[in-house]
Amino acid sequence: MIINPYSFGVAYDPDAQAFFTASGLTGATNLNAVNQLVLDLKAASIWTKMKAIYPFVGGTAALHKWNLKDPQDLDAAFRLVFNGGWTHSSTGALPNGTNGYADTFFKTDDVTTTGLQSYGVYLRTNPTFAVSTTEASTGLRNGIYWIRVTNSLPTTSNIRSGNRNENISGVTGLIGHSRSTATQWYVNNNSTILVGTISASTLTSETIRTFSLGAYNDAGIISNFSTQQLAFAFYGEPLLSSEMTNYYTAIQTFQTSLSRQV
Amino acid sequence: MIQVGLLTESQKDSLVGQLYDEDSYFNAIQDANDDWIISIEEMEFCVNPEFQWVKDLPLIDYKPKPEPPIEE
Numbered sequence: 001m002i003i004n005p006y007s008f009g010v011a012y013d014p015d016a017q018a019f020f021t022a023s024g025l026t027g028a029t030n031l032n033a034v035n036q037l038v039l040d041l042k043a044a045s046i047w048t049k050m051k052a053i054y055p056f057v058g059g060t061a062a063l064h065k066w067n068l069k070d071p072q073d074l075d076a077a078f079r080l081v082f083n084g085g086w087t088h089s090s091t092g093a094l095p096n097g098t099n100g101y102a103d104t105f106f107k108t109d110d111v112t113t114t115g116l117q118s119y120g121v122y123l124r125t126n127p128t129f130a131v132s133t134t135e136a137s138t139g140l141r142n143g144i145y146w147i148r149v150t151n152s153l154p155t156t157s158n159i160r161s162g163n164r165n166e167n168i169s170g171v172t173g174l175i176g177h178s179r180s181t182a183t184q185w186y187v188n189n190n191s192t193i194l195v196g197t198i199s200a201s202t203l204t205s206e207t208i209r210t211f212s213l214g215a216y217n218d219a220g221i222i223s224n225f226s227t228q229q230l231a232f233a234f235y236g237e238p239l240l241s242s243e244m245t246n247y248y249t250a251i252q253t254f255q256t257s258l259s260r261q262v
Numbered sequence: 263m264i265q266v267g268l269l270t271e272s273q274k275d276s277l278v279g280q281l282y283d284e285d286s287y288f289n290a291i292q293d294a295n296d297d298w299i300i301s302i303e304e305m306e307f308c309v310n311p312e313f314q315w316v317k318d319l320p321l322i323d324y325k326p327k328p329e330p331p332i333e334e
Contacts, residue, residue, distance in 0.1 A: 061285040084289030085303030098264060098301045098324060099289045222289075224329050 013038045022071035025058050033257040040250035046243055050236035052078040052106055059090040075105040091260040092124055095214035097227035102213040118239045120176025120188060121147055122232035122251055124262050127171060147175050166196060172262050174248050180238040188244050231260055266299040267319030274298040282308040294325040
């Protein structure tokens with residue numbers, strides 16, 4: 001007997017399939033891109049270190065809200081809740097810079113109480129600034145850890161871990177951060193990895209303020225709204241420098257397969 | 263200049279905790295004149311039949327409040 005393997009459809013990774021089932025995502029390009037992303041992150045030993053991965057694929061709020069790591073429609077699963085003005089499309093989720101933000105329900109202490117963690121965003125567009133805004137536009141931020149850009153440094157992003165701020169050139173593509181030990185951090189600036197040191201005394205636990213995407217969230221007071229289109233976001237356990245590099249490669253492959261890479 | 267929809271106080275109250283589409287909540291904020299406003303996107307993309315009146319809100323130029331300083 002000859003069995004035609006194609007009659008059984010495409011077999012996806014079980015975690016990718018769970019995401020497809022929960023979200024209702026369709027389209028071969030979308031499904032294959034997400035599936036390959038999951039496979040690449042597992043091969044790079046990054047998958048198990050992540051608490052939340054937002055691939056922003058599908059083009060609607062209903063599809064962009066899902067956490068690939070835990071695709072349940074629950075706050076406890078860090079599913080996004082969009083507030084205010086957003087424009088969703090096949091290239092990602094664009095906050096309007098006026099009142100648009102997304103709550104992740106995620107606090108630093110959901111990873112660790114030591115402050116050791118990783119987080120990052122993939123931003124497709126340059127920021128624009130409201131007239132009265134002196135410091136604005138962020139990809140991902142709570143009160144202690146953030147990625148932001150300022151209009152005084154319009155081509156520079158600022159990453160903060162505890163009390164340490166670091167400026168990097170560039171405001172689009174992958175901007176990521178990992179606090180891997182008490183005294184060492186890494187920063188993704190697309191394919192470039194920066195390494196620095198930090199005082200162990202500045203490690204910070206955060207039990208109240210949640211990360212928001214698209215705005216600054218200071219214990220529920222939302223401000224400094226962003227105008228940069230998001231095409232990926234993540235946070236999780238600390239990553240090594242080599243893992244940060246592999247993460248960039250996997251994300252860029254994912255974005256390229258969706259024809260939205262920068 | 264960005265335009266936004268002008269709300270009355272009671273209209274603002276009616277939008278608190280309400281969805282404008284299946285997965286997006288209204289977020290009324292105050293502008294520099296302390297007027298309550300929502301964004302053009304919330305007006306345009308609203309599919310909630312209970313709040314179709316937002317599409318008819320008067321439009322005003324958006325004058326944002328000065329942003330609070332971000333702690334360093």
